[in-house]
Amino acid sequence: MAGTGRKLSLISFSGDFDKAIAVFTLATGAAAVGREVNIFFTFWGLNIVRKNRWRMFTGKGVLDRVFNFLMGGLACLPLSRFNFLGLSPLLMTYMMKKNNVATLPELIESANALGVKLFACEMAMVIL
Numbered sequence: 001m002a003g004t005g006r007k008l009s010l011i012s013f014s015g016d017f018d019k020a021i022a023v024f025t026l027a028t029g030a031a032a033v034g035r036e037v038n039i040f041f042t043f044w045g046l047n048i049v050r051k052n053r054w055r056m057f058t059g060k061g062v063l064d065r066v067f068n069f070l071m072g073g074l075a076c077l078p079l080s081r082f083n084f085l086g087l088s089p090l091l092m093t094y095m096m097k098k099n100n101v102a103t104l105p106e107l108i109e110s111a112n113a114l115g116v117k118l119f120a121c122e123m124a125m126v127i128l
Contacts, residue, residue: 009038010040012039024108028116043127049074
């Protein structure tokens, strides 16, 4: 449907678990009804699409390594409120599975299958 004006562009600037679910729910819903969907990831939102999904000491310098460890990745996204030392995202994922609701990894997989285009902010990637 390119060229019909049926596009949705989203900006993901938060690395919070619940906000990531919202972005991918909107994206997959729009893509499922034929819209062209783009998601632009910047600053903390980049944590959702990082290559490393867990905490790792990666980078060139000491500061880079510590910062990358603290950021974590998809498996370490905190809940925006009531995170309870990281237990809340695990509890939410359990509740989502129990109620037959798509989990964040399933939403991301669906977005890829539906042709949602993902863009990473190059400037934020240099800083982070």
